[in-house]
Amino acid sequence: MATLSINSVRKSFGAVEVLSNIDIDVEDGGFLVLLGPSGCGKSTLLAIIAGLETSSGGDILIGDRNVNDVHPKDRNIAMVFQSYALYPTMPVRRNIGFGLEMRKVDAKERDAAVNRAAELLQIEHLLDRKPGQLSGGQRQRVAMGRAIVRNPDLFLFDEPLSNLDAKLRVEMRTEIKRLHERLGTTTVYVTHDQVEALTLGTKVAVMKDGVIQQLADPETIYERPANMFVAGFIGSPTMNFLRGTLEQAADDLHLRYDGGTLALPELAQDVAHFVGRTVVAGIRPETLNAGPGAATLTGIVDIIEPTGPDTMVIVNVGGQLITARLGPRARPVSGQSLTLSADSAAINLFDPDTGNRI
Amino acid sequence: MISNTGPAYSSPQRSAFDRYNPLRWIGELSETRYWMYLLLLPSALLICAVVIYPTLYGMQMSFHEMRINRPGLGNGWVGLKHYQRMVTDPVFWVSLRNTAVWVTSAIALEFLIGLVAALALNRNLPGSKVLAVLILLPYFLPNVVAGHMWALMLDPRLGVINDLLVKVGLLQGYKAWFADPTTAMAAAIVVEAWHSFPFFTLLLLAGLKGIPTDLYKAADIDGAGALSQLRLITLPMLKTIIAAAVILRVIGLVNSPDLLLILTSGGPGRSTQVLSLYAFQTAYKDFNFGYAGALSVVMFVLLMVFAWAYVRLSKVNED
Numbered sequence: 001m002a003t004l005s006i007n008s009v010r011k012s013f014g015a016v017e018v019l020s021n022i023d024i025d026v027e028d029g030g031f032l033v034l035l036g037p038s039g040c041g042k043s044t045l046l047a048i049i050a051g052l053e054t055s056s057g058g059d060i061l062i063g064d065r066n067v068n069d070v071h072p073k074d075r076n077i078a079m080v081f082q083s084y085a086l087y088p089t090m091p092v093r094r095n096i097g098f099g100l101e102m103r104k105v106d107a108k109e110r111d112a113a114v115n116r117a118a119e120l121l122q123i124e125h126l127l128d129r130k131p132g133q134l135s136g137g138q139r140q141r142v143a144m145g146r147a148i149v150r151n152p153d154l155f156l157f158d159e160p161l162s163n164l165d166a167k168l169r170v171e172m173r174t175e176i177k178r179l180h181e182r183l184g185t186t187t188v189y190v191t192h193d194q195v196e197a198l199t200l201g202t203k204v205a206v207m208k209d210g211v212i213q214q215l216a217d218p219e220t221i222y223e224r225p226a227n228m229f230v231a232g233f234i235g236s237p238t239m240n241f242l243r244g245t246l247e248q249a250a251d252d253l254h255l256r257y258d259g260g261t262l263a264l265p266e267l268a269q270d271v272a273h274f275v276g277r278t279v280v281a282g283i284r285p286e287t288l289n290a291g292p293g294a295a296t297l298t299g300i301v302d303i304i305e306p307t308g309p310d311t312m313v314i315v316n317v318g319g320q321l322i323t324a325r326l327g328p329r330a331r332p333v334s335g336q337s338l339t340l341s342a343d344s345a346a347i348n349l350f351d352p353d354t355g356n357r358i
Numbered sequence: 359m360i361s362n363t364g365p366a367y368s369s370p371q372r373s374a375f376d377r378y379n380p381l382r383w384i385g386e387l388s389e390t391r392y393w394m395y396l397l398l399l400p401s402a403l404l405i406c407a408v409v410i411y412p413t414l415y416g417m418q419m420s421f422h423e424m425r426i427n428r429p430g431l432g433n434g435w436v437g438l439k440h441y442q443r444m445v446t447d448p449v450f451w452v453s454l455r456n457t458a459v460w461v462t463s464a465i466a467l468e469f470l471i472g473l474v475a476a477l478a479l480n481r482n483l484p485g486s487k488v489l490a491v492l493i494l495l496p497y498f499l500p501n502v503v504a505g506h507m508w509a510l511m512l513d514p515r516l517g518v519i520n521d522l523l524v525k526v527g528l529l530q531g532y533k534a535w536f537a538d539p540t541t542a543m544a545a546a547i548v549v550e551a552w553h554s555f556p557f558f559t560l561l562l563l564a565g566l567k568g569i570p571t572d573l574y575k576a577a578d579i580d581g582a583g584a585l586s587q588l589r590l591i592t593l594p595m596l597k598t599i600i601a602a603a604v605i606l607r608v609i610g611l612v613n614s615p616d617l618l619l620i621l622t623s624g625g626p627g628r629s630t631q632v633l634s635l636y637a638f639q640t641a642y643k644d645f646n647f648g649y650a651g652a653l654s655v656v657m658f659v660l661l662m663v664f665a666w667a668y669v670r671l672s673k674v675n676e677d
Contacts, residue, residue, distance in 0.1 A: 047575075050575075050579060051578075051579075052575050052578060052579075071578075072575075072578045072579045073578060073579060073580065073581035073582075075579075077579060078579065079575070079576065079579050081572045081575070081576060082572075083570060083572045085570065085572035085573050085575065085576035087573060087576075087577075087590070087591060088595065089591075089594035089595060089597075090590075090594075098577075098580050098582070099579070099580035099581055102580050102581035102582045102586060103581050146576075146580075
């Protein structure tokens with residue numbers, strides 16, 4: 001086990017900069033998730049950590065050791081690939097033990113380690129099969145077995161669940177979390193799935209175009225997104241953005257939008273210098289409730305989408321569409337007026353020019 | 359067709375016409391299961407005419423007397439006479455041994471060079487696309503052209519290779535490579551390897567392109583060096599292609615006498631005499647088609663046994 005420090009890491013392919021000045025520290029036993037849309041550079045960063053790709057600048061430290069010029073095999077890391085990258089011609093047992101075999105660990109010790117890993121992942125019965133005879137979920141487990149068997153300092157996961165079907169993905173997500181809690185190995189996990197990021201990470205780095213947009217724990221990322229990109233990327237349905245002018249009358253702060261005002265009595269931000277300017281209020285759908293309250297929004301019900309546990313209600317508020325996540329029994333009528341109350345403490349205000357949280 | 363053009367050909371006439379319309383007849387046949395046999399028929403006939411008939415005729419010939427320069431012997435049935443002669447024919451056994459040496463060494467060399475070239479080309483370095491085409495050039499040359507070219511290059515009086523080797527200091531004087539029984543086979547093997555290694559390059563490169571790069575990344579992290587990766591990942595994953603390529607090449611090489619015919623004609627002495635060449639010369643120099651037929655049948659059987667054993671031993675069908 002070890003800490004991981006990524007210091008000012010850059011990467012360019014020719015004139016194209018795919019990573020610019022990445023700084024991340026992961027504590028010993030931490031779980032860092034690199035989250036972002038495809039092409040944001042998250043997999044490249046992982047490959048640089050693994051040593052499969054060279055950086056154009058900056059340092060990678062595993063523990064206290066600068067590994068910039070260390071071959072992947074000597075970094076004491078293990079990686080799970082999106083494609084699993086199991087060796088097709090070898091049976092599962094040899095696949096899992098391959099890293100030990102290459103490190104000249106003797107056969108007895110190797111077998112014991114393979115059996116332990118297999119037991120942990122409940123794949124003992126698959127040890128003599130070839131990867132081609134396994135299902136997607138089983139291959140995934142074997143790939144994880146190959147990673148844990150060597151007891152590495154660092155686990156690297158490159159979108160390990162994206163080839164699985166939805167049900168299996170949820171199961172394996174839980175499995176990975178359980179494994180991490182049990183083994184306590186420092187982990188870096190790349191994904192484009194925000195649910196995976198929030199459920200697994202102790203720290204989430206949201207990336208876009210090779211730049212870290214926000215690096216924080218999952219709660220902060222969700223509740224206090226650093227900018228509108230992060231706010232929009234995280235959460236499903238995504239955060240509502242309500243555009244309006246910030247006004248202050250006496251102590252009463254409110255947002256004036258087309259067709260109404262939204263009181264902001266408990267806003268958690270200092271926005272005094274933005275009074276009189278246009279701002280964007282970010283409102284999570286689940287912080288909206290039907291019925292009046294301290295901060296209310298009124299609009300015309302546009303569409304109702306029952307999902308089972310929730311009912312998504314899309315309301316037209318002065319020309320801007322706002323989604324509210326209401327209870328399963330909520331059945332407002334399309335075309336009729338609906339009053340929603342917002343939890344103003346949960347509202348984030350963004351500067352529309354920069355997109356950043358004020 | 360005409361029946362569809364207008365009202366002029368109205369009902370009774372049209373159905374009578376349709377009944378005898380060959381297009382309609384074919385159209386109906388195309389809906390039945392016989393249609394596929396009908397479509398296969400032309401190629402099946404062609405194969406019968408140019409492959410199966412000659413093969414059977416050759417086999418039949420091997421049990422008959424057929425010496426064109428001695429018509430007095432007739433062309434009657436002689437049973438296993440030719441096969442019995444083969445057992446005691448020293449040239450046959452020399453040819454058989456030479457064939458084994460020739461085919462094994464040449465193909466081993468071709469495979470090695472082909473593999474190295476394929477691995478190099480697969481690295482996608484700048485210029486590798488052009489190189490990939492250039493490297494195939496030897497294979498495009500007909501055997502006859504390649505043979506004459508190398509015969510000239512290895513010529514004892516004016517060969518450029520002798521000249522170079524002497525200048526570099528590897529040779530004392532010019533050497534008649536194909537006139538010396540100790541070097542003739544080796545020289546011919548080099549020529550053959552040069553000529554045919556692109557075949558392996560081409561097939562192996564196609565195979566290499568199909569191996570996911572993630573495997574090598576995983577192997578890097580697992581600590582496998584380049585040689586281990588080659589031995590434990592690349593070669594096992596190319597197994598099927600290697601098996602197919604080797605079988606094709608062995609069949610090709612065992613059956614074609616042309617390169618040796620040009621370079622050495624089997625000489626000096628019998629030092630480069632191989633079965634195909636022996637069969638060819640028996641037929642077209644001695645005009646003994648019966649014995650040549652028997653030699654060909656033996657080659658045919660040997661190749662069948664080889665292909666069967668090779669597929670079994672290389673366990674290609676396992677995965």
